[in-house]
Amino acid sequence: MPKLFVKDAPRENLVVRGARVLDPAEGIDTQVDVKVDDGTIAELGSNLPVNGHRVLDGAGLVLAPAFVDPHVHLRTPGREDEETIASGTQAAAAGGYCAILAMPNTEPVVDSAAVLGALGEQARADAEVSVGFLAAISKGQAGTELTEMAELAEEGAVGFTDDGRPVVASSLMWRALQYSSITSRPLAVHCEDPTLSRGGHMHEGTVSAELGIGGWPSIAESVMVERDLALAEYEGRTLHLMHLSAHESVEALRRAQAVGIKATAEVTPHHLVLTDEAVRSLNPNVKMNPPLGADQDRQALIEALREGTISCVATDHAPHARHEKEVPFEAAPFGVTGLETAFSALFTHLVEPGLLELGTLLERMSSGPARAYGLEAPRVAVGAQANLVLLDPGASWRVTEDGFRSRSTNSWLLGETLKGRVRATIAAGRLVHEA
Amino acid sequence: MGDLHVMRDDLRPPDPPARRHLISIADLTRDDVERLLGTARSFERALEREMKKLPTLRGRLVVNVFYESSTRTSSSFELAAKRLSADTMSIKASGSAVDKGESLKDTAITLGAYDPDVIVLRHPHIGAPQLVARVTEARIVNAGDGKHQHPTQALLDLYTIQESFGRIEGLHVAIVGDVLHSRVARSNIQALALLGARVTLVGPPPLLPRGIEAMGCETTTDIDAIGAADVVYVLRMQQERMQEGANYVPSLREYTARWGVTPERLRPGQKVMHPGPMNRGVEIDPRVADAGDALIEMQVRAGLVVRMAVLYDLLTTGPAAVKAELPVEVA
Numbered sequence: 001m002p003k004l005f006v007k008d009a010p011r012e013n014l015v016v017r018g019a020r021v022l023d024p025a026e027g028i029d030t031q032v033d034v035k036v037d038d039g040t041i042a043e044l045g046s047n048l049p050v051n052g053h054r055v056l057d058g059a060g061l062v063l064a065p066a067f068v069d070p071h072v073h074l075r076t077p078g079r080e081d082e083e084t085i086a087s088g089t090q091a092a093a094a095g096g097y098c099a100i101l102a103m104p105n106t107e108p109v110v111d112s113a114a115v116l117g118a119l120g121e122q123a124r125a126d127a128e129v130s131v132g133f134l135a136a137i138s139k140g141q142a143g144t145e146l147t148e149m150a151e152l153a154e155e156g157a158v159g160f161t162d163d164g165r166p167v168v169a170s171s172l173m174w175r176a177l178q179y180s181s182i183t184s185r186p187l188a189v190h191c192e193d194p195t196l197s198r199g200g201h202m203h204e205g206t207v208s209a210e211l212g213i214g215g216w217p218s219i220a221e222s223v224m225v226e227r228d229l230a231l232a233e234y235e236g237r238t239l240h241l242m243h244l245s246a247h248e249s250v251e252a253l254r255r256a257q258a259v260g261i262k263a264t265a266e267v268t269p270h271h272l273v274l275t276d277e278a279v280r281s282l283n284p285n286v287k288m289n290p291p292l293g294a295d296q297d298r299q300a301l302i303e304a305l306r307e308g309t310i311s312c313v314a315t316d317h318a319p320h321a322r323h324e325k326e327v328p329f330e331a332a333p334f335g336v337t338g339l340e341t342a343f344s345a346l347f348t349h350l351v352e353p354g355l356l357e358l359g360t361l362l363e364r365m366s367s368g369p370a371r372a373y374g375l376e377a378p379r380v381a382v383g384a385q386a387n388l389v390l391l392d393p394g395a396s397w398r399v400t401e402d403g404f405r406s407r408s409t410n411s412w413l414l415g416e417t418l419k420g421r422v423r424a425t426i427a428a429g430r431l432v433h434e435a
Numbered sequence: 436m437g438d439l440h441v442m443r444d445d446l447r448p449p450d451p452p453a454r455r456h457l458i459s460i461a462d463l464t465r466d467d468v469e470r471l472l473g474t475a476r477s478f479e480r481a482l483e484r485e486m487k488k489l490p491t492l493r494g495r496l497v498v499n500v501f502y503e504s505s506t507r508t509s510s511s512f513e514l515a516a517k518r519l520s521a522d523t524m525s526i527k528a529s530g531s532a533v534d535k536g537e538s539l540k541d542t543a544i545t546l547g548a549y550d551p552d553v554i555v556l557r558h559p560h561i562g563a564p565q566l567v568a569r570v571t572e573a574r575i576v577n578a579g580d581g582k583h584q585h586p587t588q589a590l591l592d593l594y595t596i597q598e599s600f601g602r603i604e605g606l607h608v609a610i611v612g613d614v615l616h617s618r619v620a621r622s623n624i625q626a627l628a629l630l631g632a633r634v635t636l637v638g639p640p641p642l643l644p645r646g647i648e649a650m651g652c653e654t655t656t657d658i659d660a661i662g663a664a665d666v667v668y669v670l671r672m673q674q675e676r677m678q679e680g681a682n683y684v685p686s687l688r689e690y691t692a693r694w695g696v697t698p699e700r701l702r703p704g705q706k707v708m709h710p711g712p713m714n715r716g717v718e719i720d721p722r723v724a725d726a727g728d729a730l731i732e733m734q735v736r737a738g739l740v741v742r743m744a745v746l747y748d749l750l751t752t753g754p755a756a757v758k759a760e761l762p763v764e765v766a
Contacts (some may be wrong), residue, residue, distance in 0.1 A: 199681075204645055204646075205645065205646045206646035206647075206649035206650075207646075208644070208646070209644035209645060209646040209647040209649065209650070210621065210647070210649065210650050211561055211583055212561060212581055212582030212583040212584075212616075212617075212618055212621050213561055213581070213582070213583070214582075215644065215645065217645075282561060282562035282565060323538065326538070326540055326566075327538065327539065327540070327560075327566070328539065328558070328560035328561060328562040328563045328566060328580075328581075329560065329561060329562045330559075330560045330561060330562070330581060331560050
C-alpha cells in the first residue's frame with residue numbers, strides 16, 4: 001500500500017456551523033452543519049448540538065474537501081535551509097491541503113528503502129498534514145539503472161518519478177513501465193527532451209526573440225509526452241504526466257485518452273495564470289521548468305482542466321534560497337513556491353473571471369489528484385476522516401514575504417492582492433490552520 | 436535666536452531630477468534619440484578643437500564594470516568620460532573578486548560604496564543592469580547584457596547613418612548574420628524602427644529567432660535580399676556563443692559561401708556597417724571591409740561622441756541646449 005505519514009496528535013471534536021458545504025465528487029452543494037467527533041465526520045445536519053465541541057463559524061464561507069497536492073519539493077534531505085518537512089507541511093496547511101506528495105530529487109535522492117524509511121520516520125514526527133513520498137525511477141536519478149522499485153513500493157512509495165529531469169533513454173522508460181506492473185504504483189513523468197530544451201530559459205516565441213533569452217521550444221515537452229504515451233500504450237500501463245505546459249502536449253493527451261491509454265495529468269497555478277509575457281519583468285520568480293507558455297498554451301491548459309483531460313492542479317512548490325534567486329534571470333534556478341497561494345491564485349484568476357466553476361476547481365485540487373495516485377479522496381461524508389478546508393470567497397489579502405510559513409519566499413505572487421482565502425484547514429482530523 | 440527666512444518658491448532649488456538609466460532602446464522615445472544624436476554632434480564639433488577636454492563632468496565618477504571582454508566599448512566609454520573630465524575607474528571580472536565567486540549583487544554594493552555617478556555595465560545576462568540599479572544609487576548604462584541589448588551601439592549606428600545619409604527615416608537596412616545571439620541586432624531593430632527605417636533580417640534559418648518579426652522587421656534566408664537595402668549591416672559570427680553540437684550552421688565555410696557579404700553581392704553606393712570585431716573572410720569579405728563605402732571606421736569614431744552624449748545626458752536634466760552650454764575654457 002502507498003503510505004502517507006502524519007504527526008500523531010489528538011484528534012479534534014468540532015462543529016462547523018452555517019457554511020455552504022461543497023463537495024463536487026459527492027454531489028453535495030448545500031448549507032449544512034458538519035460535526036466532527038475525534039477527527040471523524042460524525043453528522044451532517046441543521047442546528048446540530050454542540051456538546052462541548054469547538055465551533056467554527058462558517059457563515060458566508062465554503063466548506064469543501066481539503067486539497068491534495070501531487071507535486072511538492074520538500075528539499076529534505078539535503079537543503080533544509082530551503083524547506084523542511086515541518087515548514088513545508090505548515091505551508092501546506094495554510095494553503096488548505098490535507099495531503100501532499102513529495103518529490104525524490106533531494107540530496108541524497110530517494111532511491112533506496114533506507115532513505116525512504118528515514119523520511120517516513122521524520123514525517124511521522126514533524127508533518128502537520130499527511131505526506132507521501134515518491135521514489136526515483138533511476139538510481140541517483142542518473143537515468144541509467146532502475147531503482148529497486150518493488151522494495152521501494154513495499155516501503156510505501158506512492159509512485160515513481162525522476163522529476164526535475166526527464167527519463168532520457170526510451171529503453172529505461174520502457175523497462176520502468178514493464179516493472180511497474182508488479183509495483184502497481186503510477187510512474188510520474190517530467191516530460192522534457194533535453195537536447196531540445198538545452199540553453200533555454202523561457203518559452204521560445206516572440207518574447208524570447210525580443211529579450212534575447214535562450215528559447216525553450218514547446219515541442220521539448222510534447223515530443224516526450226508523445227513518446228511516453230506510446231510506451232505506456234504498448235505496455236498497457238498507467239502514466240501520470242507532470243506539470244504540463246504546452247498546447248501540443250494537451251492535444252496529445254486528449255488523443256491518447258480517447259483511444260483508452262491510461263494517462264492522467266497535472267497543471268500548475270502559474271501555467272494557468274501567467275504567460276511568457278510575464279518574463280518581461282525579468283523577475284527570477286517567474287522562471288520555472290517547464291517555462292511559462294504563450295497565451296495559446298494557457299488557454300489550452302484551462303480548457304483541459306475544465307473538461308477533465310487534466311484532472312489535477314499541482315503546485316510544483318519549489319523553494320529556493322533567497323541568494324540563489326537574487327541574480328539575473330538567466331543565472332537563476334528554475335522553480336517557484338505555490339502551496340500557500342494556489343487556491344487564492346486560481347480563485348482570483350480563473351473562478352472570479354468566470355473561466356472555471358468553483359466546484360470544478362475544488363475537485364481538481366482534491367479528489368482529482370487523489371485518484372491519480374490511487375489514494376483515498378478527502379470527502380464530506382459521515383464516517384470519513386475529517387479532511388476539510390474552510391474557504392472565504394469574499395476575503396482579499398496581500399501576498400507578502402513575511403506571511404509565508406515556507407522557509408522560502410520565491411513566490412511569483414509577491415506583492416499581489418488575491419481574492420479568496422483559506423480560513424481553516426482540518427487535516428487527518430486535526431485543526432492545523434486557522435486565519 | 437535665528438533669523439526667520441521665508442524662501443520664495445521660485446528661489447528654491449529645483450528637486451533633483453529622477454535618476455535615469457540607459458538600459459534598453461525600448462525605454463527611449465524618438466525625441467530622446469534625436470536629443471542624444473544632437474548632443475553627440477555638438478561634442479563632435481568640440482572635439483575638432485586642439486584641446487579636446489571639456490570640464491562638463493568634472494568631479495563626477497564613472498565606473499566601468501566589464502564581465503565580458505571588450506575593446507572598443509570599454510575604451511570608448513573610458514575615453515568619453517575622460518574627455519568630459521570625469522574620474523574613471525575600470526573593473527574587469529577576471530582578476531577581481533568575481534573570480535572568487537562574489538555575486539553581482541555584492542560586487543555592485545561594494546562599488547556603490549564609492550558613490551559613483553554612473554556605472555557602465557557589461558554582463559553576460561539580461562537583467563544585470565536592473566539588479567545593479569536596485570542596489571546602488573548610480574545611473575546605469577547598459578554596455579551589453581547577454582543577447583538582449585547594447586543601446587549605445589545602436590545609437591552610434593544611428594548617428595553614423597544620419598551623418599552618412601543625412602536622414603534615417605525611409606531608409607532600408609538589411610541586418611545580415613547571427614541575429615539569434617546578437618544584442619546589437621535587437622537594439623538596432625528597435626532603434627531603426629523607432630526612427631522610421633525599414634529593417635530586413637537575413638541569415639541561416641536557425642539564427643533567425645522564431646517570432647522576431649513581432650519587433651517590426653522582415654526576415655529572409657535569401658542573401659540576394661541585401662541588394663535592395665541602402666545599408667548592409669553585417670553581424671559578427673559569434674563563434675564564442677556557438678555551443679558545440681548546436682548545429683546552427685554546418686560549418687563556417689558553408690556560412691561564408693551562403694551568407695558572406697562579398698563585393699559581388701553588393702551594388703554600387705550601398706553602405707556597409709559592422710559593429711566589430713570583424714572576422715574577415717567569414718561574415719565579411721576583406722575587400723568589402725576596406726572599401727570606401729564601408730562606414731566601419733566612422734562607427735568607431737561615432738562611438739566616442741555618442742557615449743559622451745549619453746553620459747552627459749544622464750548627468751544633466753536632459754534636453755538642454757548643449758551647444759550653448761559647452762564652455763570654451765578647458766580643464
